[in-house]
Amino acid sequence: MGLRQDFELFCTATSLRGVAKTVKAPTRPLRCIWTAYVAAMAAFLVTCVCFIVTDYLSYRTVIQTTVVLNDPGLSWPAVTVCGHYPFTESGRQLWQSGQILSPTNFSRMLRAHALKMFDAGNHIGAEEILASDSKRVYYQNLEPDDAEKLSHTAQQLFIFCINATGSFMEMSSGDGCAMQLKLISLPDYFNCFQVQATPTIDSLTVVLRVTDSHHQHGADPHEQAFVQDAFQQASGFRVQLQEHDRFPEPTDRGIHVAPGKMVEMAYQPVRLIEVGSPTDACLPETIALSRRVLDLGRDFAYSQEGCLRQELGRIVLKACGCHFADLLRETPPNATHPYCGDYRRGVEPVLRSRACLQSLNLPSLRANLGDTHCLKPCHYHDFEMVSSKTIWRAADWQLHWLALQAKSFRDLAEASERLADLTASSEQRRQAEASIQSAKNSLRDFLTAKNLTAISGPQVLEPSGRDFAYITVRRQTRNTIQKTETLSLSFSALMSQVGGLSSLTLGLTCAFAVELLELCLLKRHRKKVSKASEGCAEVADNSLVPQQLQQQTGMI
Template identity: 30%
Template sequence: MFTELSGGETKQQVREATEMPMSGVEHKRVKPPEAIASPVPSIRPQATGQSGASVTRTECPSPAFPDIPTRRPDMHECTRDGKSVPLKRPVVDERINTASSAFDLFCMSTSVRGMSKLRTGPRFLRTLWLVYVTSMTGLLITASVLMVLDYLNYDVTVHTRVLLDDRSPFPALTVCHHHPFSYEAAHLWRRNQILSPTKFNRYLRQTTLGMLSTADYRLYHFSLMFDTLNIYYQNLVPEDAVRLGHNTSIFWNCMRMVDYADIQFEHDCRLLTGYRIRQFSHPVYLNCHTFEPLTRRDSESITFFSLIVRMGPKESASPAEDHEQAFLPDIFEQAKGLRVAVHEAGSRPDLRKHGLHVEPGKLNEINYEPIRWKKMNTPRRPCLRPNETHQFRDLHVVYNYSQAECIELRKQEKIMANCGCIFMEMPRPKVPHIGLPYCANVMHNFTLDELVRRMGCLANHLMNVSQNSDIREACRPVCDYYDYASTISITKWRAQSWKIYWLRVQNMLLQELATAQAVCSDCRISDSPEFLRYKHYLSRESFSQLPNISELTELSPTGSIDQVIGQPSEQLKLDGDEFAYVVLKRKSDNTVEKYEKLVLSLPVLLSRLGGLCSLSIGLTAAFGVELIEFLYLLLERRRAGRRRKVKSTRRLQPIAEPTVGNTGFREHCNNRVDKGGITSECGDWKRQESDALAADPNSQISKMRSCDINSLLDSRQNLGRILDQCIRRIVSEALVEQRTAIKPYKSAACQTLRDNL
């Protein structure tokens, strides 16, 4: 640093180095105190021994520069006789355990954007960076909390894709008649075995008249409100309601196609291979029938299913014989034809939601598109994979689990428990009886007060939103299920009566021959009556002329028309409104899959958090390693400080009384000065030392001061190093303590050194 001790250029360089501003700290030249104002003794050559060899002098701290060596544990001190000995008391940095020291270490250890700017620079810039780091950290924490809460909500979105050449299970088809009464119903009403609609309407009018006669106007509209088909159904015995409805004989013919090649016709739909028919009781349509595949393998191979359905008996043209003079409010919903629904096999059909009207006398083609739903099982909205244990019962029919039916069943159980009746629109886990009737039953043990109580209780449970929300939470949706989006197209069917008849006869004869062959495998089939009837069919020249009753009777071995398989042409009702043709087919072999995905999945959450951290304060995954590094360095610093403190305590000698030349006391005073203040006893010692030096320049104190200065300024290199240490010391202390001006006692040492150069 210095190349020449004697010369104006070198001294000028030293003065410029000591006077330059340091990191924004205002440098003030302070006059050195009197204790160190005396001129520095000249540097004399070091004494040599007898051999003439130069003896190296160990550096000693100078009283004129108390601030420099007290921070250096490797420095030495001079005794009374001018000898240099190591300090017995190691220097301990008392600030290593403070919060500011830990903060400085953290700023140096972390890569967080802006943290390193908080230690250096002007106050304005440090304040600016502090505001930036604080605001960005607050923004980061707030946005991260909101993002995590959004993730824990587990919101999902529905994605759609088409699976090509993916055979889905063939759906079930439920068929109900708008006119629900069968041919047998009129005979039952005529024999008074079952209450007819006409008599039920008469009973309602008489009851209303009795209410008005007693001035009870609570249900003055009783006869109008209760004169509906579903109320009539609720006042029947469940077995009688089944007897009044249609049975499977209403279906003339069934056909199915497998893999676009194998076709099967059946005159009795119960014989259709791979299918089963389930009959259930409905409060509006009485008996409905569901055609559904038996197994999943059978359902995946079916491509086409058709039905020829009769419409049932016509309404009586004679008012005297009409047993259906009732149901006046139903005039707005009465229709002619069928009500069909396409739904998943094994499930309870919802005719209100999925029902389609089928026009009689027309070809009604129903095309469906299978939709596979895949729900996501999340903690907030869990789903269920049902099995046999989750099935429920509606009267005598068992259905598979569904969320909608689970909700309805829970409501029904509450109504049964609190109202003492069964609501006909929901699944009925128990068969109604006198002790637990339908809620609208007015025929058995009827009182007006009881009816009013039931209606009020029923309305309360149906309109209780909070209770219904609890039920919806208890019933989970199914994870995987199929839905069938169906469309119907109607056109004129140009089939002729003789074609329908002979197709039915052919199916009957073939089935009869197969049965006879199975019963008697050794018998000659040509001698059987089944073969004679089949031969009559095969040898017939024209199909346009249908056989009459007498012709069919001759073919029967006993002459009984009941044993004749087939119907004579006189009994066929093939008018335009007497039948309906229903076709159910796939649109394609493709399947539309709708599956749920999380809006904010874990990878997306991490990606967004990473972008937010990078945008705000530049926080990365390495911050975790930096935090560990900071804790490690902080712990090691505190451990080193404790070790030095223990060592200092062991080596520390008692401080002697304040006498002139006492180096231990001098070190004590220097430390007190370094802490920012000087006591009266230390000030007295300083003055005594200065007075002794002025009275006797050759005294022991003068020798010690000469020792100190000579040891510090022993060479040009030592002089440059000491001056550089002085400057750096002042700068670092001013930055750490955040002071705008250097203390006089710190700048005095460097100023004295500069003036004496």
């Protein structure tokens, strides 16, 4: 049987819809019509399958949003607080004594370098140097420890801290804030503090001291600088909510808090679950938890932005030999590897560092790292926030008695625990008894006071009402909005769509593959049978030859 006969037999027996009609139709025009139909449906099927597969390989995603009620895994955000005006009275004393380079001397140094270039006819170079008269470049011309000394400490910044759980409030003042404060040094704000409260509280309130409330900018002879910051100077704070222990981005993601205002930041936690794909990979949660990033010796939990800044900082340090202040600094700057904007080493090294930074093409490196080494986590949290503000009407005497109550009850609890400790020494027990008696006397003064406004001691807040900022962070609900990313076209959906199109056009099913296999096996079997038949015929022909010779010999 020839190839044509095999093809006609296959078309007659196949399960493909319309194929049998191409050979069994009674007239030639009908066979042509069915052939055209089969060809058109086959072309349509192939085209549609190509589009579907292309769509599948693009790995488009959709977001499914659900609400997790009373989420047991609810996380409390870290609150990063940065003062717009970073300097303190103790810092000014360091300027006056000459222990630390003052902003005025820094500005004079820049203007002296610019004057030399201007006299030499290099006007562009002089303009570039004058553009460095800013707070962030001044930060780079200080030793890391000196930058921290100029700015406020936690004791200077935090007036009150209140943790609220239900109707119970735990209040602390100054360095007694019952929470973890993490110092972060940033060139725009010098000392920032990240408040890391326990996740069981319902709200967190901090009352912050505004360090520039009595300082008129420019009046200090040691602070005549920062001309380029004329449109960026502000009073108050920049506050950001982010995941616990992540490196902050207050300039990009924070909000302003004005002095003398009561600001409430109500947030809704959002849990995002990404799906990893070849075109948009993400870092599994277990790996993300095991990785850390470093800045000036302080470690932080992994985040994509923190990883990018750390890796770019390594590249800049290796290529240019200096630290770029916008990136993370794994090791503190020193004489061998200073900041790229450190003019204390001269103008030429700074200009070489700038040229090196421009040649690196950091945006391109950042994009490449974001797709390879610094992947976004597959699981992370965001905080949708709504802020509102009003005037805080609390009186100074109210704060005095409230702080006294909180301290007295806390001292009573701690001293009672020490007395209950059987291993405590006699001196420790004596101190505990004295602490209990002092706390009782303080509480008795409050309970028996006839005039609560008559208080002794320094005022907590100034009458002007502009030396503080009041910030409350609270949850909107105890629910979590969970956004789960899924592929818009999964593999099962791909097979379903291809199967539906195949059934719609030609009725193509998996049985067609078995039919092709059957055709091949039948073809092979037919060849074997044909060869066997030819062999038998040849044997028969060979056996007839001797008989014919014998017959011919007998006749002779």
